Amino acid sequence: MYRRGEVGGVGRALRLLDLLRGYKRGRAVADLASELDVSTRTVRRDLAELESAGELIERTIIDGKAGARLVERAFGYVAITRRERYTLLAVRSMFDVLRGTPFHDDIESVETKLSQRLEPSERSEHTTFAQRIVYVPDGGTKAYDDKADVIDALLTGVLSRKVIRFAYVDSQGRRQRGHLAPFAIAIHKHGLYVVARRLKRPEEGAELTSAAAVSTFAVERFTEAEHLRAFPFATPADFDLDAVMHDAFGVHLAATDEPTRVVVEFSKERARYARARVWHRPQEAHDLPDGRLRIEFSTRARLAPIVSWVLEWGPHARAIEPPELVAQVVAELDAARRQYEAGARA
Known part of the structure; x- marks a missing residue:
């Protein structure tokens, strides 16, 4: 069961209140203790403190066990089909x-x-x-088992607009520390990313006037994260989450001021599959006389994820434009071939 880290008495009582909300029959004290990872005695003490604070809590019996039910002051029935x-x-x-x-x-x-x-x-x-329904992820999933406190802090930063003090290890293994203003959370290929702007000092968050220099951070690479209650940040008026994402190319933010025209052709055998998806908004798909398909779009994203996309299709995709994309695809293929040749000689 997911734990929200070690919390003090006040935080635990608020969590207990949240666990009681929405349960019209109430919940067993033992179940509440299990969810909070505390003793039943601690739960009973917290229930008493909530009552002292003005919450109306009824003691009840649920399946033969001692329970508690929160009498919610406002209840609206929501019909669900x-x-x-x-x-x-x-x-x-x-x-x-x-x-x-x-x-x-x-x-x-x-x-x-x-x-x-x-x-x-x-x-x-x-x-x-x-x-009757199943979702089958492809490409593997990420593990967040030891990131409960980190994710809690990041979510609080996003929802409450609070500056985050963080420690982070980038993809090259370099350790970083500092402050950031977390604008949003992105979910891409079964992973969590924070769209944020680095700050030189926490006070800078209240002075933001532009969304320039926005970066993405993979959540699993955070080693520490703490939201700073005393330091709110203001989301710049020009921040547009859609503008910094690139559809299938995901969390790789814009790298160029001017858009790059990308053209990729797909074989007759894979044309139907390529046409079935929207890879970039907007995009154009053109049928070629021999059954092949040409997809064109303009993007400000870095070319690296587009190189990976082309390579995923193996011999069924060929980069046409821009020349830099063609060169990078060829370089990756050459490097892969050299690895296989070296393995064969060994």
Whole structure:
């Protein structure tokens, strides 16, 4: 079960309150203790403190066990159809690749809370939906088992607009420390990335007027992250998340001021598959006389992810423009061939 790290009494009590919300029958004290990784005695003490703070909590019995139910002051009934329940499960299954993160934990919590509102027959049917849909990730998934506190801090920074003090190890193994203003979270190829701007000092966050120099940071590479409550940041008016993402080419931010025209041709055998997807918005797809397909688009993204995309198709894709793209693809193929030749000689 995902843990949100070690928290103090106040933080734990707030977490306990969140665990009680949405459960019309309440929850067993033992289950609450298990989720919080504390003793049942600690849970009872926290429940008493919440009551002292003005929360209305009823003591009850759930399946023969001591329980507690939060009497929520405002309750609105939200009708959900059978098809919507099925779709919700589909979405939850997609988030299984993010197991160990607040995203997975929270969407699982939402589904559990909604299931409490179902009639017994509906709840019984809902349990069978897991055998009616599956999401199969490709390309592997990332592990976030030891990043609970880091992700919590990053999410708080994004949602509350607070500066983050961080430690990070980049793809070259170089260690970095500093401050950043986290504008958004990006999910790309089953991984989490933070779209942020580095700051020379935490006070600089309140003075941001431009989204220039935005970078992306892979969440698994953070070794430390702490949101600084005393240092809010202002999201620049010119920040546009869509403008810094590049569809299939993902979290690789723009590297050039002027767009580069990319042209790639696909073989007759793979033309149908290439046409079936939108790789870049906008893009143009042109059928060639011999059954091949030509895809064209303009991008400000770096060429590196586009090189990888072309290589993924093996002999069924050929880079046409720009010349730099062609040269990089050829260089990668030559390097791969040399490796195989060296292995054969050995």
